[in-house]
Amino acid sequence: MKNEFIEYMSTFTKLSKEEEQLMIDSYPIRTYKKGDFLLKEGQIQRDAFLILKGSVRKHCIVDGIDKTIEFYTAKQVAIDFKSIANQKPSINYLSCLEDAVIVIINSEKEEAFYKRFPRFEEISRIETTKMMGENQELLSIFITSSPEERYKHILKNRPNLLQIAAQHQIASYIGVTPESLSRIRKRILQ
Secondary structure, eight states: OOOHHHHHHTTTSOOOHHHHHHHHHHSOEEEEOTTOEEEOTTOBOOEEEEEEESOEEEEEEETTEEEEEEEEOTTOEEOOHHHHHHTOBOSOEEEESSOEEEEEEEHHHHHHHHHHOTHHHHHHHHHHHHHHHHHHHHHHHHHHSOHHHHHHHHHHHOTTHHHHSOHHHHHHHHTSOHHHHHHHHHHHHO
16 A cells, blocks of 8 residues: 555655655654544644545634634645644644544654654755745735635636535635625625
């Protein structure tokens, strides 16, 4: 059976057999069911989650209302940076929107791996910088656009979310009520 994480990492660089084996030993792959939580409010995040298959929603509860912050899909890392970096309790949840196959990236094991194979730290830094840039661009788009423009952005750039997430989750993500989202969708169809 092919290890999907090894296949993914091979897209960045050629791996030696020793590197492959240490990756297999250091980064377990787990399967989760739709609705499973990777992180709950009040927990300290100790591991990052690289999604190989499936999707994860980052959300929080504000005044009793479930607010969607982000959606993560294949080849993205689901993480609460504030919790993992500061080792403080999270105010967010990470929950599976569908069945998922996820690589567990423990920071201590990752550090040991980098010491043994320093070139991977550079790969990780480049990918993290790329991810942060994408997040910053997405934040800029969301701050400067209307809810309808945000929805159109999803339609154009991440249409799979509309098949995965519930309408109320998409509505929360773009900052409107489900009823407003229905009106936006109706306008776009006309």
